Amino acid sequence: MQPVTIALAKGRPAKQSIDLLEAAGIHFEDFHEKTRKLVFFNKDKTLRLIFLKGMDVPIYVEKGAADIGIVGRDNIIETEADVYEILDLGIGKCKFSVAGKKGVSLPDNQSLTIGTKYPNIAKNFFDKRNQTIETVHLNGSVELAPLIGLADYIVDIVETGNTLHENGLEILADIETISTKFIVNKASFVTRSKEIQDVLKKLEQVVSEKNANSRL
Numbered sequence: 001m002q003p004v005t006i007a008l009a010k011g012r013p014a015k016q017s018i019d020l021l022e023a024a025g026i027h028f029e030d031f032h033e034k035t036r037k038l039v040f041f042n043k044d045k046t047l048r049l050i051f052l053k054g055m056d057v058p059i060y061v062e063k064g065a066a067d068i069g070i071v072g073r074d075n076i077i078e079t080e081a082d083v084y085e086i087l088d089l090g091i092g093k094c095k096f097s098v099a100g101k102k103g104v105s106l107p108d109n110q111s112l113t114i115g116t117k118y119p120n121i122a123k124n125f126f127d128k129r130n131q132t133i134e135t136v137h138l139n140g141s142v143e144l145a146p147l148i149g150l151a152d153y154i155v156d157i158v159e160t161g162n163t164l165h166e167n168g169l170e171i172l173a174d175i176e177t178i179s180t181k182f183i184v185n186k187a188s189f190v191t192r193s194k195e196i197q198d199v200l201k202k203l204e205q206v207v208s209e210k211n212a213n214s215r216l
């Protein structure tokens with residue numbers, strides 16, 4: 001039998017995701033924080049872990065190249081992947097916001113230029129306001145765009161708000177909250193149900209214990 005493949009997003013929440021798997025008793029051999037390897041197996045080779053860019057995780061899962069994905073909801077919404085979103089892992093918590101230079105308002109009656117890593121999310125938000133936008137698709141340091149005059153506003157992730165604050169920007173509207181999700185390929189959910197439920201139940205247990213402890 002093929003191993004069940006778990007696609008895990010590299011980047012910020014990767015360490016916390018691995019810690020959750022470990023706490024659930026799911027260990028991958030030879031894995032260590034500084035490794036450059038991208039594929040790992042558990043001891044009995046029933047599970048395979050692959051590391052990839054967050055934006056690629058929902059694609060791998062939708063196409064069945066991975067059965068399970070552990071990835072930020074930002075990537076799921078942006079890619080519009082057709083997958084089951086099963087469990088909120090309670091990590092990687094942040095939100096999507098529209099921001100601009102301090103003191104500048106967000107007009108609702110004119111076309112705007114928006115700098116963002118997430119053009120679909122930006123477009124969907126402004127579509128709902130019946131507002132046309134031109135997006136400038138950026139790959140990072142998005143907060144620079146309004147400062148340098150590349151775009152009037154940005155749509156980006158905000159966690160502490162420090163990056164906005166330190167660059168003289170402020171939130172003008174909140175779009176939605178984000179966290180890291182456990183997603184599953186729709187066909188695998190049926191064909192590999194037993195193996196997937198086994199991983200899911202272990203993670204659910206760890207997440208609910210963490211939530212209970214944080215309420216104490």
Ligand SMILES: Nc1ncnc2c1ncn2[C@@H]1O[C@H](COP(=O)(O)OP(=O)(O)OP(=O)(O)O)[C@@H](O)[C@H]1O
Pocket residue numbers: 010011012013053054055071072073074075092093094117139157158159160178179180
């Ligand atoms: N400031 C933040 N606070 C909390 N979670 C964040 C923050 N920024 C990003 N995230 C979450 O962590 C995931 C990975 O973010 P990170 O910025 O580390 O990715 P990255 O690897 O730099 O991105 P890219 O894939 O664009 O190179 C995001 O998809 C999002 O879900």
Ligand SMILES: O=P(O)(O)OC[C@H]1O[C@H](OP(=O)(O)OP(=O)(O)O)[C@H](O)[C@@H]1O
Pocket residue numbers: 139140141142143156157158159160161162163164
């Ligand atoms: O509200 P804060 O806690 O300041 O976090 C928000 C920042 O974190 C993310 O960027 P990241 O650090 O991933 O860098 P990037 O510019 O390469 O996307 C995001 O794009 C913001 O810039």
